[in-house]
Amino acid sequence: MRIDAKTLQALVLNPWVVLGSLAAGFLLGAQAPEVALKLGFVGDIYVDLMKMIVLPFMVSAVIFSLQRLFQEGGTARILGRVAVVFIAFAAVATVVGALTLLTMRPGADLSQETLATFGHIVGGDVGSNDTAMELNGVDPVHKGIGVVDVLVNLVPANIFAALASGDTLKSLVFAMLFGFAVGQVPARVSEGLTRSLDTIYQSCQTLTRWLNFPLPLVLLCMSAAQLAKTGVEPLVAMTQFVLAFVVASLIALGVALLVLWRRSADDFPTTLQALRGPFALALATRSSATCMPVMIESLADRLGFARSRVELLVPLSVSLLRIGPMLYYVCATLFIAQLYGRSLGVGEVVLVMAASVLAGFASAGMSGLVTISLTGMACGYLGLPFEAAFILFVAVDPLCDMLRTLVIVIGNTAAVSLICPRPLKI
Incomplete structure (x- = not known):
């Protein structure tokens, strides 16, 4: 029986x-870690191939x-809806994270065995006085990221350097400014550029x-290599935090799916079917930027949203609306507060949110351990010692990173569907 490309x-x-x-990858990583480590290069090559496509795709899509x-009009109205939807989605993500952590309380009333495991990971016994001094003593001065720093980092001094280094945010800023300028050029002059960008x-x-x-x-190769690197001990020790973050992520994903279903002209199973590509690619690559092409395909080709709007809004939302990291920062900060026995009032919880x-907006263009480190920005407002607990979050980040990426991809797909006009039901 012959299988065509679409079926495959x-x-x-x-x-x-x-x-x-x-699941097969995790099993291989647990049973044969040496073999699994040797397979890690497969994932590295695949992610590099996907990253190779992202920047030319994003720049051409945004400018085009x-x-x-500009030629069709209505620019101010679209940008106003973008601001409202971005603020609303950021608020929903932080509220979901806060309510989940305050309800489940994964960092409170931990067993002595779990505390001992934490102490082993950070270099001592959490239950002992020595470790208490180590964790609650004078922490290294953490340089905060202010609004000025974020604004300075937005502007590319050299667009070719930004493209060469893979700086998604600076490349987006250039593409938007250049696109605004191209929109003012007469169509007869810009026709050649338009065709090139479309190609x-x-x-x-x-x-x-x-x-x-x-x-x-x-x-299979990527999950096997990740488990072989970290082992199962950190996963067991941080089980309660990971479980709480899974619950918060599932709630956020549920809200996003509900929004997509209500905005689309299809039934719920068809909406889920349209999200297969973004879902699989988010888990595989753990890079929201690499998912932009399949997000556009799902929204425009499968759900019927206007392609001209989708092609602009998907890169913009993925780069700026970082709801996955926002959700993660709320959960991680409240977990650290519970771990150190810090009771928080309503005002302090709102401050964390x-x-x-x-911190989520500041994480634009960042990935991996750099994303985790920005948790210290939220902890700093409460005087919590994030640096001592940093290694705990590094240990379980492969799984958390998958969830962060999935929330960004599916959540931003829902955000774009709210900004775009609803497709007509055929």
């Missing part, structure tokens, strides 16, 4: 195939979309579809 793509993006590949937006955009989408085919194998939103 639907198979490799099937959620059960994705989850099965992850802004040009069309780049279509080529990047084709490459992305090709890279979907080896996804199950890539997932506001600081997490600021």
